[in-house]
Amino acid sequence: MKFPLSRKAGQRPNLRLCAFAGSLAVAAGLLVSGSAFAEKLTIIVGGMEKQIYLPAVLTRELGYFKDEGLDIELINTRAGVEAENELLAGAVQGVVGFYDHTIDLQAKGKFITSVVQFSQAPGEVQMVATKYADQIKSPADFKGHTLGVTGLGSSTDFLTRYLAARAGLKPGDFSLLPVGAGNTFIAAMKQDQIQSGMTTEPTIGQLVKTGVAKILVDMRTPGKTLEALGGPYPAASFYVQNAWLDGHKDEAQKLANAFVRTMRFIASHSAAEIAEKMPKDYYVGDKDLYIQGLAEGKAQFTPDGRMPKDGPETVLKVLSAFSKNVQGKQIDLSKTYTTVFVDNSAKTLGN
Template sequence: MSDCCNRNIMERDICPCDGIDLLDDSQTAPEIQTHPITRRQVLKYMGGFLLTGFIAACGQAGGPQAQKSPVPTSIVSSQPTAPSREGLTKLDLAFCSQVLCILPFEVARQQGYFADEGYDVNLIYMKGGALAINALISKSVDFVGTPMDLIVRSVDQGQPVIMVASTSRLPFFALVVSPGKSSEITKISDLQGKRVGVNNLGTTDDLLLKALLAKNNLDPNSTDSVALGPNLYDALLRGEVDAGMVQEPALTLLSQKGARVLVNFMDRQQTNEVLGGDYQFMGLNTRPDVLDSKPDVVEKLARALVKANQWILNHTGSEIVKAAPQELAPGDDIQIFAKALDKYKESLYPSDGVIEEHAVRRVVETQKISGLLKNENIDISTLYTNKYVEG
């Protein structure tokens, strides 16, 4: 792993494991290696992954205490847990390795929905959403699961990619105040001048923070955003930052210790109240040339993921978490995830895979607020299509 992954990244410099807005200009990706190491090794590499609750928006960047990776490449493949069927067409599908992002894809594989459509799908766990998008752009793979933020950034940089099905319509984050600051910081405007922890600058959690500040009539840069990588939980607990963007199980664990929740984006009602509606997050993505050459494949994969989300909505959290790699939720954490899924699954996972224009537009507007877009008049219609989920 590059040395830049082991430092606190305070500028938008290019790093091979950086997050959403850090696609390099070459838009290249390493050649896919399907089994260089086991999934257990890459999940072990993630280390503090669960305590932060995310590798922010699936774009991972190491903080000051980030572990060095034993992984020699940027891509690893999952080991299959569902029985394979003879006569299926093998297909690689890359996505960022994050537990709530993983679920629809793993459910589709383990419940046989991909196989029902004729495909033996190899889910490739990648160290960050930017790497997945780069693999898609370089044609190392034809399909990836990443957030809409990366689609917007890629298209803005002249690289056509497109989302064809929504697997999550909300971000997996909550903005919480450090337990020691909960009596002092009671609303968004109190964050002015404070240190707020995010995974990395320019990732979804950082963009959402800036949007919240702007909506509360504050300069989007009025907080001191601190890139902490996978160490956010501990930093909040120790009071090293005043607030931060976390996910489960960090949200539950910090709340139990007195942290104040300012906004929970996993709750659809709260998201609607603070942002005005949904914020399109995860989905199945591909390239326009794939839509032209393999429309039947796109439709079949989208249909399998829609079925997976419907399965998630119809089952309890304790059943759903069995689809997640056990390495991601050891010990009591699995029960925290199960309870969180029971609470948030209706908000997070759409039953029809439909991508809403207003939710995509909200992502674009958030990036405009953050000053990331080169093209202020980006064409929303180029970012997504519902053709393959609406039949």
């Protein structure tokens, strides 16, 4: 049976159509063979080129998905909020995105769970255009300026609003503009569409090297994150819908096994060794700069895929400071993440 899923090179697939066709294919297989077979799993990543989401691609490149007998397709999107929408629509089985979406969605009556926690710090940096560096010396100086985020409702949106609120600003004191990441972010800063903005490696390194921008607030390590946000901030994670998790615990465990092996690899190898395993086009033409950025931010990653102590509480505090969705809502943090699968992986792989 064939399905109209072909697309031009570089064109993003219609995920909802893919999910529908995949379901038909599974049904057809059952009719023919009378038994179930391994289903292809699709995971959408909120920016595969970003170093904060490096574990997703690294797991594939190391062959850990295949070692678990998994057939995984990684799909790229420009922002975590877009990935979240595809998950809720049932077009994909999992997302590599920021943990804070689990809290934001629970406030809206929708439940997703972080299965493996990739990072204990956002890996994000608030940049300021060099020509505005004398005017914007802290988040308190955001007033009257336009700030770049990957997308409205994204984690960069959440964190930017919190930095401003913590500095005593109100929502109307500044403007937010969705500019994506990479080249679109750099262009927005060069063209003065934004005077400051939040982004990740390798964009950070490119901006600094070319003199376009300077670092204003660094959140690439647990220590610097504590200074900026007041506590640990679990960020990049692998999350799924609760309904999917309830019916696919075997697949979830295999995914956890693969990802935990990757977190251990990151913890036990240098930035240069990790970079060697990544696709060459991720270097954006400057391998040394890519390695430098990874070395400076490698501490953001958890060594074992576990949720950092007190991390969920910090994220809830951040969202509660400005989000009308979260304010006044009873959030059950125990339902936003699970350690069951990473604990099982530790037993299988050895502590």
